Amino acid sequence: MGLIPYKNEEYLDWSDEANVAKMRAALKDVGGRLGKSHPAIIGGKPIETDGEIVSVNPADPSQIVGRTAAATEREADMALDVATGAFEHWSRTTPESRARILLRAAAIMKRRRFELLAWEVFEGGKPWNEADAQVAEGIDFLEYYAREMLRLKDGVEIYAIPGEESRYSYQPMGVGVIIAPWNFPTAILTGMSSAAIVTGNTIVMKPSEFTSVIGAVVAEIFEEAGLPEGVLNFLPGYGSDIGDYLVGDARTRFISFTGSMKTGLRINELAARQIENQRWVKRVIAEMGGKDAMVIDDSADLDSAAADIVKSAYGYSGQKCSAASRAILHADVYDEVLGKVLENARALKIGLPAEEDGATVNVGPVISEPQFEKVSGYVDAGKQEGDRVLGEDPGDPKNGYFVSPTIFAVEPDAKVAREEIFGPVLSVIKARDFDDALRLANDSPYGLTGGVYSKNRDHLERARREFKAGNVYFNRGITGALVGVQPFGGFGMSGTDSKAGGPDYLPLHMLARTVVERF
Structure with a gap:
């Protein structure tokens, strides 16, 4: 199967008026389709449910983006049953045929790129550049995992002994449950789902209830790419209604999850329990957030460091598990x-991403009213704990879930400096020296991303060895990991070190076998 070498999808240039015109046209087109209903899709058939999820535009909560089915345990049982039945055939298809479906899905996603961007703007509240980056990432996952499956299809080379032939190869696992987050509803949902599918598994795909319309569009793209019925079963619903059921069922072989530490630990606990008729130890692939720090020492390029702190802290309103939540500065x-x-933060433009000048918006809303209330609570706590040097009190959520970029100068034990906020709130902490700065950066149960700005080679090499994070960046921002270039995932309470977009990711979705023949 001949393929051109893998290359990351390029981001759109918003200084190009042609791209701006296409985006405005897409916003108009998608804006005319808001409010429609989207059923669950099980075994290729639309399934209506008694309840529904109403998704709203976080920049304008009075605007309904769409309605999706709200699955119950009844639909979850149906989806698991269909996925179990479809596995027998799908697991026997060739890696080449599965890879082709991913490549077709990537081509469709490229063709529908501006439409996907518009959905991201309306349902996710993303500024145009943030929407584009994660749609490009979704395309990258499809292209990369297709090639990775072709690399692994014949197994990997192992050592041999005289008189025997040993083969080390992979086979599909079974039914996977995909539980995706709302912050990257195209990229992460596509990445987790495509990895499970291309390795020969069947899935039940549950998007976040806050971005379930985008989930329906992603499922539609896989269908358009030729994925057989029953391989991907689209099951929108509330986690409180179907999450435990999907994770705990004996038919579930593995769970792929991205979300909060609390939910991830709950999934890990449920998956560890053996129940009647369960014939395997369930595998959990989890990415669970972070409290990420950027360390700036006394040798750093201070202008670049400040610009990258702001970019890393406030991109998508700080709603990235990789976002810089702590800036640890040498005294x-x-x-x-x-x-x-x-100075950099004050220059950020807060606005409505769906407006015609959306290309110039830097900071949009947070995703939902519950998230707005959560972040507002941390702002209140920060005012009690330290000095708020930037930011205003959040306004009325009826006018949009906007929280202005906020900075607190605090001690390292402050609540805002210890807990994951998932909003545009940055804690700035003073360190005595580099030793103290690295100690403060590592003083967290999380271990996802981190960064060091320094011209001191000894400091950088020490951070390379000792910074406790899965992704560590030197002299640049700490968000925006590129598929195939910067495999992403952390350890500690940040997850299972799964490294999405890297060479070790697909094997997590397969069973490894050693077959030995003596001559």
Whole structure:
């Protein structure tokens, strides 16, 4: 199967008026389709449910983006049953045929790119550049995992002994449950689902209830790409209604999850229990967030450091598990860096991403009213714990779930400096020296991303060895991991070190076998 070498999808240039015109046309087109209903899809058949999920535009909560089915345990049981039945055939298809479906899905996603961006703007509240980056990432996952499956299709080479032939190969696992987050509803949902599918598994795909319309569009793209009925079963629903059932069922072979630490630990606990008729130990692939730090020492390029702190802290309103939530500044440059960070943050434009000038918006809303209330609570806590050097009190959520970029100068034990906020709130902490800064950065149960700005080679090499995070970046921002270039995933309470977009990811969805023949 001949393929061109893998290359990351390029981001759109918003200074190009042709791209701006296409985006405005897509917003108009998708805007005319808002409010429609989307059923669950089980075994290729639309399934209506008694309840529904109403998705709203977080920048304008009065605007209904769409309605999706709200599955119950009845539909979850049906989806698991269909996926179990479809596995027998799908697991026997060739890796080449499965890879072709991913490549077709990538081509469809490229063709529908502006439409997907518009859905991201309306349902996710994303500024145009953020929407584009994660749709490009979804395309990358499809292209990369297709090639990875072809690389692994014949197994991997192992050592041999005289008189015997040993083969080490992979086979599909079974039925997987995909539980996706709302912050990257195209990219992460596509990535987790495509990895499970291309390795020969069947899935029950549950998007976040806050972005379930985008989930329906992603499921539609897989169907358009030729995925057989029953391989992907689209099951929108509330986690509180169907999450435990899907994870705990004996038919479930593995769970792929991205979300909060609390939910991830709950999934891990449920998956560890053996129940009647369960014939395997369930596998959990989990990415569970972070409290990510950027360390700036006294040798750093302070202008670049300040710009990247702001970019990493406030991209998509801080709603990235990789977002910079802590800036740990060497005492000798603390005041200067903080001043530059404030200057950069004050220049950010807060606005409505769906407006015609959406290409110039830097900060949009947070995703939902519950998230708005959560972030607002942390803002209140921060005002009690430290000095708020930037930011205003959140307004009325009826006018959109907007929280302005906020900075607190706090001690390292402050609540806002310890807990994951998932909003545009940055804690700035003073460190005595580099040793103290690295200690503070590592003083967290999480271990997802981190960064160091320094021209001191000894400091960088020490951070390379000792910074406790799955993705560590030197002299750049800490968000925006590229598929195939910067495999993404953390350890500690940040997850199972699954490294999405890397060479070790697909084997997590397969069973490894060693077959030995003596001559």
